[in-house]
Amino acid sequence: MRAVTSPQASLQARDALSRLWHDSQGAAAVEFAYLVPILLLMLLGTIEMGRAINVHRQFAMATATASDLVAREEWLGTSDPDAQANLAGMMESIKHLMQPYDASTLKLGVFSVRASPDDANDTRVEWKYSYNGQSVPDKCQTYALPSGLIGKGGSAIVVESTYGFKPLFADFVPGMSGDMTWTEKSIHSPRNSCVDYVKGDNCSSLNCG
Numbered sequence: 001m002r003a004v005t006s007p008q009a010s011l012q013a014r015d016a017l018s019r020l021w022h023d024s025q026g027a028a029a030v031e032f033a034y035l036v037p038i039l040l041l042m043l044l045g046t047i048e049m050g051r052a053i054n055v056h057r058q059f060a061m062a063t064a065t066a067s068d069l070v071a072r073e074e075w076l077g078t079s080d081p082d083a084q085a086n087l088a089g090m091m092e093s094i095k096h097l098m099q100p101y102d103a104s105t106l107k108l109g110v111f112s113v114r115a116s117p118d119d120a121n122d123t124r125v126e127w128k129y130s131y132n133g134q135s136v137p138d139k140c141q142t143y144a145l146p147s148g149l150i151g152k153g154g155s156a157i158v159v160e161s162t163y164g165f166k167p168l169f170a171d172f173v174p175g176m177s178g179d180m181t182w183t184e185k186s187i188h189s190p191r192n193s194c195v196d197y198v199k200g201d202n203c204s205s206l207n208c209g
Contacts, residue, residue, distance in 0.1 A: 044169040045169075047168075047169070048167055048168060048169050051168065052165065052167070054101075055098075055101050055163075055165060056165075056182060058097060058098050058101060059098065059106070059161070059163045059182060059184060060184050061097055062094050062095075062097040062098055062106065062108075062161070063108070063159055063161040063184040063185070063186045064159075064186040065094060065097060066090070066091065066094045066108055066110065066159045066161070066186070067110070067157050067158065067159035067186040067187060067188040068186075068188050069090050069093075069094070070087070070090065070110055070157050070159070070188075070195060071157040071188035071189065071190045071191060071195065072191050073191075073195050074191075074192050074195070074196065075195065075196035075197070075198065075199040075200070075201075075203075076195065076196065076197050076198070077197070077198055077199070078198065078199050079198060080197075080198060082198075083129075083197050083198055084129065087110060087129045087131070088131065091108050091110075091131040091132075094106075094108065102166075105162075105163055105164030105165075105166075106132065106161065106162075106163050107130075107131065107132040107133055107134035107161060107162045107163070108130075108131040108132065108134050108159060108160075108161045109128070109129070109130050109131070109134035109135060109136035109159065109160045109161065110128070110129045110130075110131070110136075110157070110158070110159050111125050111126075111127060111128040111129065111136050111137065111143075111157075111158055112125070112126045112127050112128075112155055112156070112157055112158070112194065112195055112197070112202070113125055113126070113143045113145055113155060113156050113158055114126045114153070114154070114155040114156075114194065114202075115145075115150050115151065115152055115153060115154050115155070116152065116153070117152055117153040118152065119152065120150065120151050120152045120154070121147075122142075123142065123143055123144065123145050123150070124140050124141065124142055124143060125137050125138065125139050125140060125141050125143050126139065126140075126155070126194075126197075126202045127139060127197035127202055134160065134161065134162060135160075136160070143158070145158075145187070146187075149187065150189070154189075154194075155190060155193070155194040155195070156187050156188065156189055156190070157187070157188045157189075157190060157195060158185065158186070158187050159185065159186045159187075160183070160184075160185050161183065161184045161185070161186075162181055162182065162183050162184075163181070163182045163184075164179055164180070164181055164182075165179065165180045165181075165182055166179050167179075167180070
């Protein structure tokens with residue numbers, strides 16, 4: 001049996017196809033569906049960037065405060081265990097400066113650097129303390145300070161620190177790496193001539209013979 005299509009039916013079909021072709025209803029929804037992932041990535045990236053800047057500011061402040069706090073002291077203890085305990089207490093208080101962020105990855109190394117009485121450029125570590133596993137130079141090891149920072153026989157308190165930053169959305173934002181390790185350094189001049197690790201010990205002389 002042969003189907004017969006009338007001219008009027010063909011015209012109606014063409015009109016229906018033309019209306020369908022020019023129908024823009026729902027186009028905005030389709031375009032929005034394409035844009036949603038991009039907008040979401042931009043939002044997550046903005047949130048993560050703001051968080052990283054704020055955490056790093058807290059980290060830098062904690063490092064600077066640690067060196068300033070130690071530099072205020074005349075001596076840290078009457079014995080090695082006493083000095084260790086006092087420094088440990090100071091570093092525990094510094095952890096609170098990281099709040100409300102996680103402070104478990106904060107590491108601090110505190111040490112005193114002193115110049116030779118004969119040469120301001122001959123600067124060596126006179127005592128050291130490590131908190132939470134931070135690497136610190138050995139006693140009597142040469143440690144370069146910025147030129148002109150201290151004179152002959154002068155000293156400075158140095159804090160070197162690291163912090164493990166963990167992005168919240170690293171798995172969702174392309175190009176964002178995983179955990180990052182930040183480093184900071186702060187140097188303060190002692191309020192007194194130097195900071196004795198044990199009372200009456202290193203400020204009288206530096207024994208590196």
